[in-house]
Amino acid sequence: MKNNNVIEVENLTKKFGDFTAVNSISFEVKKxxxxxxxxxxxxxxxxxxxxxxxxxxxxxxxxxxAGFDVFTHPEDIKKNIGYMxxxxxxYDDLTxxxxxxxxxxxxxxxxxxxxxxxxxxxxxxxxxxxxxELVGSLPLGWKQKISFSIALLHSPTIVFLDEPTGGVDPIxxxxxxxxxxxSANSGTTIFVTTHYMDEAEYCDRVSIMVDGKIEAxxxxxxxxxxxxxxxxxxxxxxxxxx
Amino acid sequence: MKRFIGxxxxxxxxxxxxxxxxxxxxxxxxxxxxxxxxxxxxxxxNVDIAIFDKSNDATTQEIIQKISASKYFSIKQNITNEAxxxxxxxxxxxxxxxxxxxxxKKNLTKDNAAKVHVITDATDPNTANSITNYISAxxxxxxxxxxxxxxxxxxxxxxxxxxxxxxxxxxxxxxPGVMTIILMLVxxxxxxxxxxxxxxxxxxxxxxVSPLKPFQVIIGKVIPxxxxxxxxxxxxxxxxxxxxKMPVQGxxxxxxxxxxxxxxxxxxxxxxxxTVSATQQTAMMISLMGLMLPTILLSGFIFPISSMPLPLQxxxxxxxxxxxxxxxxxxxxxxxxxxxxxxxxxxxxxxxLFFIALSVKKYKIRLE
Numbered sequence: 001m002k003n004n005n006v007i008e009v010e011n012l013t014k015k016f017g018d019f020t021a022v023n024s025i026s027f028e029v030k031k032x033x034x035x036x037x038x039x040x041x042x043x044x045x046x047x048x049x050x051x052x053x054x055x056x057x058x059x060x061x062x063x064x065x066a067g068f069d070v071f072t073h074p075e076d077i078k079k080n081i082g083y084m085x086x087x088x089x090x091y092d093d094l095t096x097x098x099x100x101x102x103x104x105x106x107x108x109x110x111x112x113x114x115x116x117x118x119x120x121x122x123x124x125x126x127x128x129x130x131x132x133e134l135v136g137s138l139p140l141g142w143k144q145k146i147s148f149s150i151a152l153l154h155s156p157t158i159v160f161l162d163e164p165t166g167g168v169d170p171i172x173x174x175x176x177x178x179x180x181x182x183s184a185n186s187g188t189t190i191f192v193t194t195h196y197m198d199e200a201e202y203c204d205r206v207s208i209m210v211d212g213k214i215e216a217x218x219x220x221x222x223x224x225x226x227x228x229x230x231x232x233x234x235x236x237x238x239x240x241x242x
Numbered sequence: 243m244k245r246f247i248g249x250x251x252x253x254x255x256x257x258x259x260x261x262x263x264x265x266x267x268x269x270x271x272x273x274x275x276x277x278x279x280x281x282x283x284x285x286x287x288n289v290d291i292a293i294f295d296k297s298n299d300a301t302t303q304e305i306i307q308k309i310s311a312s313k314y315f316s317i318k319q320n321i322t323n324e325a326x327x328x329x330x331x332x333x334x335x336x337x338x339x340x341x342x343x344x345x346x347k348k349n350l351t352k353d354n355a356a357k358v359h360v361i362t363d364a365t366d367p368n369t370a371n372s373i374t375n376y377i378s379a380x381x382x383x384x385x386x387x388x389x390x391x392x393x394x395x396x397x398x399x400x401x402x403x404x405x406x407x408x409x410x411x412x413x414x415x416x417x418p419g420v421m422t423i424i425l426m427l428v429x430x431x432x433x434x435x436x437x438x439x440x441x442x443x444x445x446x447x448x449x450x451v452s453p454l455k456p457f458q459v460i461i462g463k464v465i466p467x468x469x470x471x472x473x474x475x476x477x478x479x480x481x482x483x484x485x486x487k488m489p490v491q492g493x494x495x496x497x498x499x500x501x502x503x504x505x506x507x508x509x510x511x512x513x514x515x516x517t518v519s520a521t522q523q524t525a526m527m528i529s530l531m532g533l534m535l536p537t538i539l540l541s542g543f544i545f546p547i548s549s550m551p552l553p554l555q556x557x558x559x560x561x562x563x564x565x566x567x568x569x570x571x572x573x574x575x576x577x578x579x580x581x582x583x584x585x586x587x588x589x590x591x592x593x594x595l596f597f598i599a600l601s602v603k604k605y606k607i608r609l610e
Contacts (some may be wrong), residue, residue, distance in 0.1 A: 021363075055450050075453065083451040087444030093259045096253065105248030166277045 004031040006158050007052065012061035014047050021047040034180065036047050036203030040240055043195050044212040046162065052191070053160055054113075066157040078229040079107070082151035082159035086166050086180065092110060092136030095216040096146060099135055100153070107154035111128035121149050141172040148179060158189040164197045165196060177202050197233035206232070208239050215239050245454065249462035256436065257466060263432060270482070271474050278416040279486050284577065286372045290318040291338040292330050297346035305358070305384055309340070314376050331363055338362045338373045361519050417482040418570035420542030422563045423477060425501065426537055429508030430515065431529035437463055437516035438525040456605065464509050471505040500573065505528025506568040507590050510597035511562070517604040537563040540553045563588050 007029035014022040022044045029035045039045040050056035052065050054074030063070040066080035090099050100121065104114035122131055125145055130138060135146070144164065151159050161180075165173045177199065184190050191220050194202065200220060207217040214222055214240055222230055229235045257263055291309075295302050310317045318336050321327060327339050341359035343349065348358035361375050362370040366568060437460070440446040449459050479497070482488035490497065511533065519525040538544060541563035547555055558564050565586040570588075572578045580587065 053451050055447075068383065075551075078451060078453045080542055085444045085447050089444035089448050091252070091256070091445060092443070094255055099254070102252045103448075104450075106245050106454050108245060108453065124263060158270070228442070 005027065006066055007035075007191070008062075009052070010062040012048070012063050013059050013156050014051060014056065015059045016046075020212055022051070025209070026211075027207055029189060029191060031157075031189055032184055032187050034096075034140045034202070034204045036194065036200050036206035037191060037193045037209070037210030038197075038200055038206055038236065039193075040111075043209040045209050048209070049160060049191070049193060050164060053081060053083055072206055073088060079154075080157045082149040082154070082156035083193065084147050084159070084161050084164055084177065086163040088140070088147040088164075090135045090143055090147055090150070093134060095134055096131045096138075099146070103150045104153050109154060117153055118176045121146075125149065140178060141168050141175075142177060144168055144172065144176060145179065146219050148176070152183060158191055159183070161190065161192040163193055163195060165194065165199065173199070197231065197236055200232040200236075207237060210239055243309050246458065246462060249454070249458075253436075253463060253466040254554075257470070263435075267470055267474070270427070271420075273419050273480050273548045275417070275478055276485075278420050279482070286314055286369060286588065288316050289314060289338065289369075289373055290336045291340060291373075292319045292321050292327075293317055294321040294324075294327065294334045294339060294341045294534050296344045297342050297348075298558060299345075299347040301347040301350060301353045302342045303355075304341075305381060307341075307382055309377065309380055312376075312380060327361065328460060331361075334363075335361075338377070339367065348467065355525065359557060402424065409491065412488045413482070414488055414575060417478070417486065417488050418545075418567050418574065419541070421501075421570060422532070422543065422566050423481075423537060423565075424474055425471050425505055426508045426511075426563060427529075428474055428534055429467055429505050430512035431526065433464055433467050434514035434515035434519065434525040434529055435522050436456045437513065437552055438519055441516075441519055460513060460605075464513065464567070465510075467509060467596055468502075468505055471508075472502065475505070476499045481548045486527055488574065490574050492579065496580060497570075497573045498564070500569050500583075503587065503590055503594070504562070504569075507562050507566075507594040507597070510594050510601065514597050514604070536561055540564070541567055543567060562590060562593050565593075604608035 002138045003236055005028045007027075009028070011024045011028045012022060012026070013020065013024050023171065027047060037045050037049065041139065046105075047056065051058045051070060052063060052072060054065075055076045058070060066218070068074075068080070091102070094102065097118065104117060109117070113116040118131075122128060127146075130142065135143060138146075146165065148159075148161070151161075155200075158163045167175055168176070173196075180190055192199075203220065205217065206217050206223065207214045209215065216226075216235070219228070223229075223235050224231065227235045227238050231240065247555075259268070293306055295306070306317065311313050319330070321330065321339065327341075328392065330336050330339065339361045341358070341361065343357045346358070347354045357380065360374055362373050365372040440449065446459075450456060454462075475498075479490070483490060486521075512529070513527055515528050515533075519528055540547075540550075540558045540561050542558065543563070547558050550558065567581050569586045569590075573584045576582075594606075
């Protein structure tokens with residue numbers, strides 16, 4: 001993998017029968033970058049992301065994630081990435097502590113390492129009072145933060161966030177983006193899909209998918225200039241409406 | 243391996259923190275076995291009957307004496323006219339009325355033939371049938387007694403002996419059935435629900451993105467249920483031995499091995515169900531309607547397979563429970579060894595492989 005790209009995708013395609021969900025997309029993501037992956041529902045961004053995280057096999061094309069080929073080494077990719085789904089999936093009937101221990105465990109962290117990471121997390125997020133509470137009893141904002149922290153538990157090269165801010169209030173969203181910035185600053189690459197166009201402005205670069213193709217890819221500033229728009233929302237509407 | 247232990251620990255947290263699944267796991271087996279053992283039975287015991295004795299002579303008295311002396315019947319009342327027969331049935335006082343014809347003894351000694359009429363309440367046909375058979379048997383044995391001295395030429399005597407369950411205890415028939423149902427319920431339904439729950443919550447996705455391999459995820463989810471099913475099987479066997487005096491004629495070791503085989507068959511069915519259903523509700527419906535119902539109806543647990551219409555008999559062959567019940571009856575009641583049940587064992591084994599292969603295939607399609 002040349003220079004410091006952590007994701008390199010070339011003509012990646014996914015077909016389901018006659019339907020082409022992802023049509024020959026190509027892009028690169030640099031280390032430490034916050035890469036926004038935008039698109040309307042059904043534009044193919046979830047399918048594209050599933051190929052990158054190794055749970056869906058591409059039909060054709062080339063892709064490398066964290067230095068590993070998605071066709072031949074999906075298992076190595078899995079060890080080097082973190083993933084947070086839009087459902088903030090944690091186990092509701094386990095406590096915060098048990099969730100951290102469990103997810104640390106399946107990534108093969110040692111007991112001592114898990115303990116160290118857990119204490120770090122408790123301090124950083126101020127979890128002292130809720131660490132022994134069942135996750136099911138916590139408000140959504142907490143679940144979101146914990147879910148993100150758990151995705152980072154094994155210090156992955158890249159973390160994939162699938163619509164990580166759905167259903168939470170603007171203040172919590174703001175706080176969440178601060179967490180994203182913080183981990184990007186420490187060198188973690190962030191690959192994030194979102195519906196919120198104001199969030200697209202926070203990304204270093206964004207790609208916009210329409211009908212399985214990447215129609216635009218640049219910094220938010222340049223995209224706004226190119227499409228003569230005041231904000232990303234206008235850019236998106238211009239693209240999506242053709 | 244360490245990852246695995248963490249996974250199984252988590253699975254036990256799920257089970258022990260959910261009261262509903264705890265109840266299904268441990269309350270249900272005990273409740274069912276006691277229910278089937280004590281309440282649901284097709285033996286007759288102390289059935290109330292009425293007597294309408296039109297002749298009231300020495301012979302009828304002797305027969306009545308014999309009937310009331312048996313533990314199967316108790317004579318509730320004596321009737322004195324025809325109209326009353328209808329009334330006692332309608333009131334539901336008795337399940338059968340015994341009518342002796344007029345001049346019973348005279349007819350018997352003079353014409354060598356006397357008539358006794360057994361009228362039964364056939365709203366419950368099985369019981370009615372048993373009552374008729376029991377009464378005929380008692381009268382038949384009385385007849386033999388009085389014929390002892392007279393020499394009848396060319397007499398065919400039928401002697402029957404009920405082997406393996408000489409007292410015809412229905413609990414012996416139900417225990418293998420209940421055990422089968424429970425193991426099926428725990429293994430197939432509970433696993434399919436627990437796997438689909440992860441799908442519903444979205445945690446399955448997280449697990450698939452993790453370095454755990456899909457088969458590790460599935461095995462991790464299944465192991466706790468193997469463990470709990472074995473405990474259940476042990477509880478059922480202990481209950482049936484100590485409470486219902488069910489004999490285990492064959493080897494306990496073989497019984498254990500066969501049970502583990504059936505548990506794995508059911509688990510593989512559970513996995514298969516979870517690959518085709520997206521929600522817990524669907525998984526539960528498929529398990530109940532597609533699995534439990536045919537198992538109860540077609541496995542020979544309640545309805546004998548030999549008296550089913552041919553198409554159903556053919557279908558019953560694809561029900562894993564049918565084979566396991568045969569194995570259980572073989573080991574527990576007949577005391578046979580593997581030499582006699584290898585065919586059934588092989589069929590179960592084949593079914594298990596088939597279900598696992600099918601699940602793996604479905605699972606792959608889903609991942610594509």
